[in-house]
Amino acid sequence: MSEAFQHILVEAKDGYAVVRLNRPKVLNALNSALIGELVSALETLDADPTCRCAVITGNERAFAAGADIGEMAEAEAIPFLLHDQFAQWDRFRRIHMPLIAAVSGFALGGGCELAMNCDLIIASETAQFGQPEINLGIMPGAGGTQRLTHAVGKVRAMEMILTGAPISAQNALRAGLINRVVPVELYLKEAEALAAEIAAKAPVAVRLAKEAIHKALDASIADGVDFERKNFFLLFASADQKEGMRAFLEKRQPQFEGR
Amino acid sequence: MDDNQSVLLAERVGAVLTLTLNRPTRFNALDDPLKDALLAALQAGVRDPEVRCIILTGAGKAFCAGQDLNAGDDLRPDQVGKELRLRYNKIVRLLYGMEKPIIAAVNGVAAGAGMSLALACDLRLMGERSSLRLAFSNIGLIPDCGATYSLPRLLPRGLLLDIAYTGRSIDAPEALRLGLANRVVADADLLGEAASLAAILAARPTRALGLTKRAFNRGEDATLKDALNYEAYTQEIAAGTMDFQDGLAAFREKRQPRFEGR
Numbered sequence: 001m002s003e004a005f006q007h008i009l010v011e012a013k014d015g016y017a018v019v020r021l022n023r024p025k026v027l028n029a030l031n032s033a034l035i036g037e038l039v040s041a042l043e044t045l046d047a048d049p050t051c052r053c054a055v056i057t058g059n060e061r062a063f064a065a066g067a068d069i070g071e072m073a074e075a076e077a078i079p080f081l082l083h084d085q086f087a088q089w090d091r092f093r094r095i096h097m098p099l100i101a102a103v104s105g106f107a108l109g110g111g112c113e114l115a116m117n118c119d120l121i122i123a124s125e126t127a128q129f130g131q132p133e134i135n136l137g138i139m140p141g142a143g144g145t146q147r148l149t150h151a152v153g154k155v156r157a158m159e160m161i162l163t164g165a166p167i168s169a170q171n172a173l174r175a176g177l178i179n180r181v182v183p184v185e186l187y188l189k190e191a192e193a194l195a196a197e198i199a200a201k202a203p204v205a206v207r208l209a210k211e212a213i214h215k216a217l218d219a220s221i222a223d224g225v226d227f228e229r230k231n232f233f234l235l236f237a238s239a240d241q242k243e244g245m246r247a248f249l250e251k252r253q254p255q256f257e258g259r
Numbered sequence: 260m261d262d263n264q265s266v267l268l269a270e271r272v273g274a275v276l277t278l279t280l281n282r283p284t285r286f287n288a289l290d291d292p293l294k295d296a297l298l299a300a301l302q303a304g305v306r307d308p309e310v311r312c313i314i315l316t317g318a319g320k321a322f323c324a325g326q327d328l329n330a331g332d333d334l335r336p337d338q339v340g341k342e343l344r345l346r347y348n349k350i351v352r353l354l355y356g357m358e359k360p361i362i363a364a365v366n367g368v369a370a371g372a373g374m375s376l377a378l379a380c381d382l383r384l385m386g387e388r389s390s391l392r393l394a395f396s397n398i399g400l401i402p403d404c405g406a407t408y409s410l411p412r413l414l415p416r417g418l419l420l421d422i423a424y425t426g427r428s429i430d431a432p433e434a435l436r437l438g439l440a441n442r443v444v445a446d447a448d449l450l451g452e453a454a455s456l457a458a459i460l461a462a463r464p465t466r467a468l469g470l471t472k473r474a475f476n477r478g479e480d481a482t483l484k485d486a487l488n489y490e491a492y493t494q495e496i497a498a499g500t501m502d503f504q505d506g507l508a509a510f511r512e513k514r515q516p517r518f519e520g521r
Contacts, residue, residue, distance in 0.1 A: 183473075185496045 007034035010041050015199030016053040017045050018192065027065035028058045030110040032085050039091040046095050049258050052199040052206065054095075055191045056118060057102035060184060063127070064111030069136070089142050092117045093214075096207045098198055102191035103127045104184055108166060113140060116147040119210060121178040122194065123169040124187035129177060130166030150217055151177045202240035203258040208232075267296035268318070269304075274311035274461035274520070275454065276304045283319025288327035289372055294346045301350065305357045311461040311520045313357075314453050315380060316364040317373075325371025325394060343403055347372065351405040354379040355476065358469025360460045364453035366446070368428075370394040375404030378413075381472070383439065384453050385431040386446035391439060397426040412479070413438055464502035465520035 009020040019041055021028040028034075038056070045051045058064055072080075092099070101107075101115040104124035112129050115121050123129075131144045139145065140161060149157040152175040160167060169181045182190045198206060208231040215227045235241050240256045247254035268279040278300050280287035287293075304310045317323050326333065333342045354361060354376070363369075363380035370392040377383055377391065393410075395402045402410070402423055410419050414437060422429060434440040444452045460468070474493045478486040497503055502518045509516035 183492050183496060185499070186492055 005037045005041065007031075008037050008041060010045075012051065013192065014196065015050070016055065016192070016195040017051050018055045018057060018188075018195075019045075021056070021058045021064055024059055024061075026068070027062035027106060028111065029066055029068045030064050030114065031068035031071050032088070035085075035088045039088055042095050042099070043091065046097050049203075051097070052203045052258070053098050053100065053195040055100045055102050055188070055195050056114070057188055057191065058104070058111075060104045060124070060126070062105040062111070063101070063103040063107040064114055065106040066109035066111055066132070086142055089113075089117065096210070097203070098195075098206060098210055100191050100195050100198075102188050103129075103169075103178070104187055106166075109133055109140070109144075110142055113142040113144045113147070116143065116151065116177075119213075120194065122180050122182060122187055122191040123172060123178045124184040125169055125181055126184050127169040127172070127178075127181075127187075128166040129160075129169075129172045130164065131161045132164035132166070134162060134164040148177070151175070200256075202238070202244055202254075202256040204238045204240060205235055205244075208235060265296070266293045267300055269300050271310065272454070273458065274309060275314065275457040276307075276310045276312070277314040277316065277454075277457075278304070280315075280317045280323055283317075283321070285327060286321035286324035286368065287317040287319070287373070288324045288329075290327040290330040291333065291346070293327075294350065298346070298350050298353065301353050301357065305353070305359060308520070311359060311463075311465045312457040313359060313361045314364050314457050315361060315376070316450065316453065317366050319367070321367040321373075322363070322365045322369040322377065322389060323373025324368060325373045328398070339400075347404050350376065351379050355405070358472060359465060360457075360468055360472075362453055362457055362460075364449055365389045365391070365431075365440070366449055368392065372404045375402065375406040375409070378409040378439070379405045382441045382456070383434075384449060384456065385434055385440040385443050386449040387431050387443050388446055389431050389449075391429045391434055392426065393422045394426050396424060461520075462518060464500065464506060464516075464518040466500045467497050467502060470497050 007021070007023050009022050011018045011020070019038065021034065021038070023029060023034060042054060045054055098120065099118040100120045100122060101118035102122050103115050104127055106128055107115045108128070108130045109132055112131055115129070131140045131148065133139050133141075133144075140148075145157070145161060148160065152160075156175050159165070167175070169178065172178045173181050180190065212224070212228040212231050216224050219227060239259050243256065244254045266281050268281050270277045270279075278297065280293065280297070282288060282293060301313070304313050328334065332338060360382070361380045362382045362384060363377040365377055365383055365385040367386065367389050369377045369389065371394040374391045374393055393402050393406060401407070418437065429437070429439065431440060431443040435443050442452070470493045474490055477489045481489065501521050502516070505518060506516045
C-alpha cells in the first residue's frame with residue numbers, strides 16, 4: 001500500500017498494521033497531505049477484515065513535532081474556515097478498529113493531538129508531549145483543548161496549553177495521558193505486541209466496546225449505560241459471542257471469525 | 260585562544276576520554292565558562308561512539324573548590340536557583356544518566372559543588388592527600404548539585420548531617436571508610452591508576468554497562484515488581500547487542516571476548 005503514499009509508510013503484519021509517518025527531515029510536521037494520506041490508509045485498513053488494529057508511529061526522534069507552519073502562516077480566517085483542513089481529522093473518529101500511538105521523541109501540537117486521537121498511547125522514555133501553539137499566537141485546533149482536558153484534567157491542561165511547555169513521558173503517565181512508558185529501544189515492539197494482543201480478540205466486540213468507551217466521554221451516565229447495553233445485546237447476534245462462551249464452557253481456546 | 264589556556268582540557272587515549280578542570284590558580288572553581296565547557300565536553304564524550312569511559316579530574320593541587328565565589332552574577336539571591344537549573348543540574352543529570360562509565364580522579368580538595376560532582380560520578384579514586392568537603396554551610400547555603408540525592412543513599416543520617424552542618428573536611432582514609440571512595444592511592448599514582456581502571460572499563464561491553472547503570476538508576480526508587488519488570492526490558496535490549504553475542508560465544512569457545520562496545 002505504501003507505493004501510493006508520499007508521506008507515510010504502511011506495513012501489514014499478522015492481524016494488524018503499522019503506519020509510519022515519514023517526513024523525517026521536518027520531524028514529521030503534519031501537513032494536509034500527510035493527514036489526508038494517513039486517514040485514507042487507516043480507512044482502507046479498517047475495511048480489511050484481516051487488519052484488526054493499527055499502530056501509528058513516527059521515528060525515534062519525533063512522533064510529530066507539530067503542524068506545517070509554513071503551510072498556514074499566511075492563512076486568512078474565512079478561507080481557512082471554508083477550507084476546514086480539520087475536517088480530515090474528523091475521519092479518525094470514524095475508524096472502527098483500535099488505534100495505538102507509539103510515541104518517541106516529540107509529540108507536539110498537532111503531533112500531541114494526533115496521539116490523543118488514538119485509543120491507546122505507548123511512549124518511549126524519551127517522549128515529550130506538549131501543546132506549544134500558544135507560543136505562535138494561536139491555540140490547539142485539532143481537539144487538543146478537549147482531549148487533553150478529558151485525559152489529564154483542567155489544571156494540568158491549563159498549564160500545558162497556556163505555557164506551551166511539554167511534559168515528559170513519566171509525567172504524562174502519571175497524569176493519565178498515556179498507557180505505558182517503555183525504554184526507547186523497545187517502545188515500538190511493545191506497541192506492536194499490544195496491537196497483536198487486541199487483534200486476537202473478537203473484532204466485533206472490540207469495535208463495539210471502543211464505541212461505548214468513546215461514548216462515555218460525551219454522554220451522561222444514563223445515556224452511556226443505555227448505549228453500552230444496546231451494544232452488549234447486539235453482540236449476542238455475533239457468531240464470536242457464541243464461540244467465545246462455548247469455548248469458555250468447554251475449557252478451550254476460542255476461534256474468533258470476526259462476525 | 261591557546262589550548263593550554265582552555266578552562267577545560269579534553270584528552271583521548273584509546274577509548275578513554277580524560278576531562279581536566281583547568282583553572283588551577285582558582286583551585287578549579289566553577290564559573291560559567293567552565294561549567295559550559297564541562298557540559299559540552301561531557302555531551303561530546305557521550306555522543307562519540309569511540310569514547311567508552313570518561314575520567315574527570317582537576318589540574319593542580321585541587322580537584323574542584325566548587326562554585327567560584329568571585330563570579331558575582333551567579334550568586335545574586337534571585338539568580339542562584341536559576342543557575343542551578345540552567346547549568347549545574349544539567350551536568351548532574353548527565354553524569355547520572357550517561358550510559359558510559361565515568362570515574363572521578365580526585366586529586367585534591369573537592370569542596371562544595373566539587374564534592375557533589377565527584378559524588379555524581381560513577382566511581383571515585385582519591386589521592387591519599389585529597390579530601391571532600393560539603394562546604395556549602397560554610398557560606399550559608401545548602402548542599403546542591405545532587406548531594407541531597409547521593410549522600411543520603413551513602414551515609415547514615417547522623418554522619419550526613421554532621422558533614423553538612425559542620426562543613427568539615429573528610430580526608431581520603433575517612434572517605435574510604437565511609438564508602439564515599441572506591442579506592443585511595445598515592446597521589447603520584449592517581450592518574451595512572453585512573454587510566455588503568457578506565458582502560459579496563461573501556462574494554463568491557465559498553466552498552467551493557469550503560470544499560471546496567473540505567474537499570475540501577477531505575478531500581479533505586481522502584482518496588483521489587485517494578486525493578487523486575489524493568490530488568491526484563493533492559494535485559495532484552497542487552498541481549499540484542501553484538502557484545503552479548505560475542506560474550507556468549509567467547510564463553511562457549513573458552514576464549515576472551517572482544518567487546519567492541521556495541
